Amino acid sequence: MKRPPRQAGVLFVAASILLLPTCRASSYPQLLCDDDSRQNILHLVTQAVPSATLIPCIERLHPGWTYGGSEVRSGFVHFWLDSDRVGDDAVDLTMTRACSVAGDTPLPVDADDAGLRLYEEAIVQHPGVTVRHYVFTGGCATVRYSFTRQAAPSIFDQAEDLIGYNLRSDHVRAIRREAGLTLCGAEAPPCPG
Amino acid sequence: MSEPSNAALERERRVSGKRRRPSGEPPPLPRKLGVSGVVWIGLAAFLFTIAVLVVAYATLGYSFDRWNSLSLQRLSAVRAGWLDPVMLRVDDVLSSPWTIGNLRLATAVALVGFRRWRHLIVFLASIVIVEALAYELAIFVASPRPDGVRIIGNWDGPSFPSPPVASLAVTLVGIVYTLVPSGRARSLAKWLAGGTLFVFAFARLYEAVDHPTDILSGLILGIGIPVIAFRVFTPNEVFPVTYRRGRAAHLDVGGRRGEAIVTAARDQLGLSVLEAKPIGLEGSGGSTPLRLRVAATSEAPERYIFAKLYAKSHVRADRSYKLGRAILYGALEDEAPFQSVRRFVEYEDYTLLLLNHLGLPTPMPYGFVEITPEREYMIVMEFFDGAVEIGDAVVDDEVIDGGLLLVRRLWDAGLAHRDIKPANLMVRDGKLLLIDVFFVQVRPSPWRQAVDLANMMLVLALRSDAKRVYEHALKYFTEEEIAEAFAATRGVASPTQLRAALKRDDRDLIREFRELAPERRPVAIQRWSVRRFVLGLSVLVVVALVALLVVGNGQVVL
Numbered sequence: 068m069k070r071p072p073r074q075a076g077v078l079f080v081a082a083s084i085l086l087l088p089t090c091r092a093s094s095y096p097q098l099l100c101d102d103d104s105r106q107n108i109l110h111l112v113t114q115a116v117p118s119a120t121l122i123p124c125i126e127r128l129h130p131g132w133t134y135g136g137s138e139v140r141s142g143f144v145h146f147w148l149d150s151d152r153v154g155d156d157a158v159d160l161t162m163t164r165a166c167s168v169a170g171d172t173p174l175p176v177d178a179d180d181a182g183l184r185l186y187e188e189a190i191v192q193h194p195g196v197t198v199r200h201y202v203f204t205g206g207c208a209t210v211r212y213s214f215t216r217q218a219a220p221s222i223f224d225q226a227e228d229l230i231g232y233n234l235r236s237d238h239v240r241a242i243r244r245e246a247g248l249t250l251c252g253a254e255a256p257p258c259p260g
Numbered sequence: 261m262s263e264p265s266n267a268a269l270e271r272e273r274r275v276s277g278k279r280r281r282p283s284g285e286p287p288p289l290p291r292k293l294g295v296s297g298v299v300w301i302g303l304a305a306f307l308f309t310i311a312v313l314v315v316a317y318a319t320l321g322y323s324f325d326r327w328n329s330l331s332l333q334r335l336s337a338v339r340a341g342w343l344d345p346v347m348l349r350v351d352d353v354l355s356s357p358w359t360i361g362n363l364r365l366a367t368a369v370a371l372v373g374f375r376r377w378r379h380l381i382v383f384l385a386s387i388v389i390v391e392a393l394a395y396e397l398a399i400f401v402a403s404p405r406p407d408g409v410r411i412i413g414n415w416d417g418p419s420f421p422s423p424p425v426a427s428l429a430v431t432l433v434g435i436v437y438t439l440v441p442s443g444r445a446r447s448l449a450k451w452l453a454g455g456t457l458f459v460f461a462f463a464r465l466y467e468a469v470d471h472p473t474d475i476l477s478g479l480i481l482g483i484g485i486p487v488i489a490f491r492v493f494t495p496n497e498v499f500p501v502t503y504r505r506g507r508a509a510h511l512d513v514g515g516r517r518g519e520a521i522v523t524a525a526r527d528q529l530g531l532s533v534l535e536a537k538p539i540g541l542e543g544s545g546g547s548t549p550l551r552l553r554v555a556a557t558s559e560a561p562e563r564y565i566f567a568k569l570y571a572k573s574h575v576r577a578d579r580s581y582k583l584g585r586a587i588l589y590g591a592l593e594d595e596a597p598f599q600s601v602r603r604f605v606e607y608e609d610y611t612l613l614l615l616n617h618l619g620l621p622t623p624m625p626y627g628f629v630e631i632t633p634e635r636e637y638m639i640v641m642e643f644f645d646g647a648v649e650i651g652d653a654v655v656d657d658e659v660i661d662g663g664l665l666l667v668r669r670l671w672d673a674g675l676a677h678r679d680i681k682p683a684n685l686m687v688r689d690g691k692l693l694l695i696d697v698f699f700v701q702v703r704p705s706p707w708r709q710a711v712d713l714a715n716m717m718l719v720l721a722l723r724s725d726a727k728r729v730y731e732h733a734l735k736y737f738t739e740e741e742i743a744e745a746f747a748a749t750r751g752v753a754s755p756t757q758l759r760a761a762l763k764r765d766d767r768d769l770i771r772e773f774r775e776l777a778p779e780r781r782p783v784a785i786q787r788w789s790v791r792r793f794v795l796g797l798s799v800l801v802v803v804a805l806v807a808l809l810v811v812g813n814g815q816v817v818l
Contacts, residue, residue, distance in 0.1 A: 096399075096402065107401075107402035107403060107404055107418070108402055110404035111402070111404045111405065111417075111418060114404055114405045114407075114411070138417075139416075139417060140414070140415060140416040140417065141411070141413075141414045141415045141416070141469075142414075242407070245318075245322070246322040246325055246326070246407075247322065247326055248322070248325055248326060248329060248407040248408055249407060249408045250407055250408075251407065251408070251409070251410055251411070258408060258409055258410045
């Protein structure tokens with residue numbers, strides 16, 4: 068009995084599967100600013116950039132905004148939000164230990180945001196896009212808006228409110244109280260090793 | 261006729277050697293998962309339970325975290341400046357997608373090269389399952405990295421279960437089970453893989469990027485799933501990893517299966533098998549043909565008998581073969597596929613009995629034996645000792661008449677052989693014998709019967725000439741019947757072996773026969789039906805869905 072050739076099909080599936088380890092996308096739960104120390108994703112973010120004294124997070128989303136996804140790895144935190152009006156990846160935040168703000172324009176911050184320094188990159192560098200750096204002790208959050216205030220003023224105001232910052236020290240205390248564990252890094256005693 | 265007494269029956273059993281397998285006794289070749297397989301299933305169930313409990317009860321998770329933290333703090337005491345870069349390098353190399361991707365690619369290429377499709381599919385499926393489970397569990401538990409100890413390595417995402425450990429483990433286990441032959445070589449390979457995983461795990465604990473429980477769970481997933489998959493879908497007794505030449509459809513008849521064949525033939529048929537040797541493998545892809553040497557009895561001398569081993573893989577091959585033909589040609593394959601290997605072997609046993617009952621020159625059936633219930637059976641029949649394939653025999657008038665009369669008798673009995681080719685026609689003492697009756701169909705379509713006649717005439721003409729065969733054919737068939745036969749015979753209507761032989765021959769035998777017979781319009785091979793349309797459409801939809809799923813996995817699973 069002759070078997071039909073199936074090499075092509077098997078090779079196609081094989082190639083697709085072999086590519087799996089190189090692909091990485093994420094669907095972690097969203098990093099909410101609500102004070103809940105049980106949010107493991109919050110815990111992971113504090114571990115990713117242990118020097119950061121503030122932890123960027125997502126405030127309550129306005130209608131039309133959705134959580135896009137996130138990546139958390141050592142030294143790097145990245146999450147993004149989608150909008151039904153300005154498209155996917157409308158607000159994209161990346162936190163690292165440091166970033167360069169040379170040549171950027173300093174902007175004033177609200178009185179509530181003590182400890183934050185805000186810089187905006189020149190619009191000519193990224194036409195149609197707004198890039199801001201929120202610098203704080205031990206960390207820097209770069210927020211990229213896929214639009215400008217001039218193009219969509221009301222959406223820009225909304226988008227600015229979507230990102231908040233929690234104090235790392237609050238989380239360190241909560242973990243110690245609830246789990247009996249000591250986080251390493253800023254606002255915590257030094258760790259062994 | 262008087263009933264035989266109990267004593268007589270008992271005596272007959274003793275003489276024949278037959279023995280009924282009592283309830284609870286394993287079959288000749290039992291299907292075993294093995295102790296380690298059961299252990300891995302238990303560990304996987306334990307891991308899943310722990311994951312659910314940790315999510316449901318935060319305090320339990322914290323207890324694990326504290327224990328993990330304490331263990332890593334103790335381990336961090338052995339950190340030394342010179343050892344740090346070594347451990348970082350080990351982790352970087354072994355967790356790198358480049359390393360793992362290349363190991364997988366090389367394994368897949370090797371498996372394609374050795375045409376070990378079943379192993380390849382199980383290997384790929386294990387990878388998909390392990391990667392998907394590791395990722396989904398990591399998202400479900402969303403476990404942070406170790407606390408209370410300085411992390412000195414790089415990490416990515418939640419820690420439980422450790423995805424790099426699971427990825428490397430499934431890859432190494434896959435290599436061991438698909439490329440290394442069972443026995444000493446595989447044991448050595450297992451130790452090597454184990455050693456590599458141990459060093460890798462130690463490096464990740466040393467760096468404090470993973471908790472001990474993350475490593476443990478990564479190993480359970482990455483080793484347990486492929487081990488179970490390979491034991492279930494590519495058991496070594498059925499699909500051994502060997503580097504001897506042979507067709508993939510042919511089963512190994514040594515080792516435990518060889519012993520099972522001897523036991524089954526003795527207990528179920530009363531035959532004492534001295535030797536089981538594969539035979540004629542090149543002419544058969546749908547089963548494993550064997551020549552069995554059977555010990556002499558008070559009634560018969562030592563002799564050879566013929567057997568064919570059928571496994572589930574043959575049923576699957578038959579199913580996909582028929583599906584392909586039904587889509588390509590419509591009504592060409594006017595039958596439903598077999599649903600089980602038992603039905604497969606029962607059908608061949610029936611056709612052998614039927615042809616013998618009709619007095620046709622086919623092998624005498626001895627019945628079939630069960631090797632592994634519902635998975636593997638062996639059909640046993642007469643071996644035509646001393647017969648030669650028609651391609652190597654002298655084809656004289658007696659042989660030509662024998663072949664044509666055979667088809668006439670098949671027609672008269674309402675049968676079609678459907679696989680008339682040189683490999684299935686034997687000659688012994690000037691008599692033509694027909695073997696391999698698996699494709700025989702009762703009440704076939706007229707087209708099928710016509711094709712049988714044309715194929716027989718072509719086989720006979722290959723060793724003689726068309727005019728001679730045609731003249732002999734007129735003794736058994738009308739000119740119109742012969743014209744119909746050659747109007748029906750084109751391309752795929754003839755078995756591959758016959759088509760190849762015709763191609764090698766300098767003459768155009770089909771044209772010669774057509775010129776001899778009255779003119780007749782060709783019979784169309786392509787038949788359109790609702791079934792063919794639905795089948796074709798369904799296959800297209802399934803292919804599209806699989807493609808979407810694979811692409812979707814690339815984006816969602818990892």
